[in-house]
Amino acid sequence: MKTKSVLVSVFIAVTASLVQAAPASIEDSIASHASRDGIALSVIDSTPTILAAIADTYRDKGVEYTQGNRRRSAKPVVRRGVGNIFDVHSHAIPDWYRAITPFAGGNVASGSGGGFATPQWNVSAHMAFMDTIGISHSVLGFTGPSANAYFGDKARTIALARLINEQLAAFARTYPDTFSFFASIPLPYVEESITELKYAVNELGAVGIALMSNHEGLYLGYDLFTPFWEALDGLGGRQIVYVHPTTPYLKVNDQWIPANPYFEMDQSRMEFYMETARTFMDLTVKQTIHNFTNTHFVLPHVGGAFPVMIDRVLKTMHTDLYEASLEIYRTRFWWDSASPTYFHQIGGLLAYDIPKGNLLYGTDFPFINAAVTAADFESIMAYPGLTDEEKEDLLSRNYQQLFGDKLHFS
Missing domain, CATH: 1.20.5 (Single alpha-helices involved in coiled-coils or other helix-helix interfaces)
Known part of the structure; x- marks a missing residue:
């Protein structure tokens, strides 16, 4: 007893x-x-406000905050429009993030911004936009600078990435039929980025990760990042990396200077396309894409300026990589339609014999307004290089081949 x-x-x-x-x-x-993961959220002054906003996302719908990978349990609901449209390129911009980075693409420390004000956004407005053209499901991510709002400040970069991912997970868990998310990663801090990668994918349920074209001026093939690619590829199965362009920077005397030679032009219109070309050519010539074969890449804006550079660089300086690289571009690269890309630009990409099954639909909402998005949509529907069935696949089916069991369908 x-x-x-x-x-x-x-x-x-x-x-x-x-x-x-x-x-x-x-x-x-x-x-x-x-x-538990060694992250001090308190290094960001507005953390109490941010945590309250994340909690309110759950509480507004009576959803519990839980651990675990909560995958989609059913096929997204068809709203209206042509087919069951899936948007692989859209952005969440909660008020708390817009307060941290009022200019898109740049960093708050330098005050450089990206040349244009960060737009207002909320869930209701996003859903109303989706209804206008029949989008049933959107993958959310943060645009540039994402977690890199505090250049050179390791602690705040790591904390911001965690807060971004908790917020994105809250949106995806609260509206599981409507939203999934790509997780933010706090590169160039590699060890901490590996920690965040595992947390976001294994515990928060991210369907992939979103990287910027450069992180504090370092492009994605940079040798420092190799352990991160090893960790990502080592997760097993298909890993999806969405790469979004951001402001190009040069580090001069320990200061980051925006490398935009033409300030009269909004850099998102021109330099962002160049950024996609720079970082994917870097990933190619450093053979990152060749060495880590579980990883698939989503390129925005049907690759920006990258397709234009393929022959010029690989046919003149890296001929030994040419055929192997083209094979990767045709199999493990996926190309979203965001921006006015189907008027003429898409023809240059398809000239490389890119399979039409690797074309995806993206809107770039809220950075591209509803009127422009409608015109872009019509340009896809009018594009003579795709059959009606191929257009329907682009809008409503190709994404299933990319995401596979990361999303569940009835």
Whole structure:
């Protein structure tokens, strides 16, 4: 009896300690997970406001904050329009993030911005936009600078990436039939980026990751990043990397200077296309895409200026990589339609014999407004280089081949 009494007392004591240690709120749970991973969220002054906004996302719909990869349990609902349209390129911009980075593409420390004000955004407006052309499901990500709003500040970059991913997970868990998300990664801090990668994919349920074309001026094939690519590829199965262009920078005397030679032009219109070319050519000549074969890449704006550069660079300087690279571009590269890309630009990409099954639909909402998006959509529907069936595949089916079991369908 005495032994039984002792065991009961120990059980009660242990249970009491666990209850006492259990997080009391969503905010506490998020902070606890961050602390476990060595992340100090408090280094960002607005963290209490951010945590409250994330918690409110759950509470507004009565959804619990839970761990685990909560995959889509059913096929996204068809709203209206042509087919069951899937948007692989759209952005979430909660008010708290717009307060941190009021100019898209740049970093708050330098005040350089990306040349244009970060637009307002909310879930209701996003869903209303989706209804205008019949989008049933969107993959959300943060645009540039993403987690790199504080150049050179390791602690705040790491903390911001975690807060971004908790917010994106909140949107995806609260509206699972409508949203999935690409996780933010705090490169150039490689060890911490590996930690965030595993947390976002394995615990928050990200369907892939979103990288910027450069992180603090370092392009994605940079040798420093090799351990990150090894960790990503080592997760097993197909890993999806969405690469979004951001402001190009040069580091001069320990300061980051926007490398835009033509300030009269909004750099998102021209330099962003060049950024996609720079970073994917870097990934090619450094053979990152050749060495890590589980990884698939989504290129925005049907590759920006990258297709134009393929023959020029690989046919003149890296002829030994030419055929192997083309094979990768045709198999593990996926090309979204965001921006006015199907008037003429798409023809240059398809000239490389890119399979039409690797073409995806993207809108770039809210950076491209509804009127421009409608015109872009009509240009796809009018494009003579695709059959009606291929257009329907681009809008509503090709994404299933990319995401596979990362999304579930009825």
